[in-house]
Amino acid sequence: MKKRSVGRNILYVILVGYAIITLIPFLWALSSSFKTLEEIVSGSMNFIPKDFTFDNYKTIFIEQELFPRWLFNSVFIASVATALNLIFNSMAGYALARLSFPGKNALFVIILAVLMIPAQVTMIPNYLILKELGWLNSYQGMIAPSMINATFIFMMRQFFINFPKELEEAALIDGLNRFGIFFKVVLPLARPALAAQTIFVFMGIWNDFMRPLIVLSDPNLYTLPLGLNTFKGQYISYWNYIMAASMIFTLPVLLIYAFFNKYFIKGISFTGGK
């Protein structure tokens, strides 16, 4: 038994050690966001600020009047695109799992094939197409291309294939049509899959750097990742401001994660090809 506890202690050392390695960057950023510029410049290495201050947060919201706008743009684009993804991916997944129509199998293969194409191939033509449509520098230019996601169409198909048919048949007898069945019976029961999808799609769009970099050139329409990048250029040595902005940027995703946490692992094993 003694040998066992030695083994356990080693495992704990690994776990705690790696937890520290994971946390240090975040704690350091958080603590820097509450430090005064003087303390930052003096190169102090303490994690607890000497003069604890909220000024950095106040400054980025007041002096950088675009910052609230960026926050709004990010929230707006990510929420709308996520909502559309939930509806459209589920509809497509449902059709591929349950309805029969000519070309269904070919479509399914195409959706799988699309998963393999690296985004860089479509990034240049997408720019030109959005330019033709006059959608550069617009919310629709950001939202429309990302309102479906092949990964989650695939995931929803897998989910609906295992969904009990009897429920739908009962609803059919009760006089609901296909849309009624889908929106009133099927979708409410797909909640775990939808929750997992919400986290991943929201995170993906919220954190995306490349699409906004290409589509948006008007600072008024920037999302937070782009805003943060220009912010860095502008306040190059004001790391207290940059860290405060970074913390604000991270908060919404943490909240969503906390809220949907229990679906998280499930979602990864859905998408993880298992």
Added chain:
Amino acid sequence: MKRKYSPARLRDAGQGYLFMSPALFVLLLFVIGPILYAIFLSFNDVQLLGGTSYKFVAFENFAKILDDTRAKIALWNTFKYVVIVVPCQTILALILAATLNAGLKGEKLFRIIYFLPTLTSSAVLTLIFMWMYNQNGLINNLLSMIGLPTYNWMGDPAVALNAIMIMNIWSTAPFFMVIYLAALQDVPDSLYEAAELDGAGPIKKFWYITVPNLRPVTSFVVIMGIIGTFQLFDQSYIFSGGSGGPNNSTLTVVLLIYQYAFKNFGTMGYAAALAFALALVILVATLLQRKFSKEESLY
């Protein structure tokens, strides 16, 4: 057998297309159309002044890649990055998952902590690490505290790419750890019990049961890792302010594609050709990986 065009079948088909229509619209306009368009672009010289104009140049864009020194540097940097980051993050993910799966107390808390980097955007992570990589920053201070040499992480071409590698191993390993954790649930306990009866210690059990049983998942993790690492962009863009510096040391293939497409004039067709070359490299790399992992497969 139903008749081919019975009303019920027609209605079914109509409903099917209706349910698929949003997905079809986006697929056609923003994925499949663009892929065909990209093929067209890669064989043309594209000018964006005023309207967009094209001049057919056949394989000239592809031939140009071979003479492009920056493309070679970018490919070499990306290759180095893939070859170092993929094994490191896979091994780290496997070790973390096995440790977390040992049934210790506080597992849940550790899992939440480990997951933080995966949630956080690459832009934020890059800024946090740039702050820590400062000349007088946290990392150099920690290094000198324990008597190790310090580096000019962001300014020295010899270490800038390593700085990005360290950051990305740290930030992606936890994601793959979760995939491993899910897979570990499926390894039958009876195997471990049998091994224990034979007197196998924890390390032997890990090496002879856990690792081989996870091989199919490892294959998946490595392929995902290869695809992800070949597409490195955000970090090197933010790190170098879009330049790929210092001295091209953080220039990656995707960053180069971005520069040719959107920062230089008249090289958009060339950028499209480069993007196809990258897609081909990724495809070949994943196929090679598949072939190797099949040969040594258990099953």
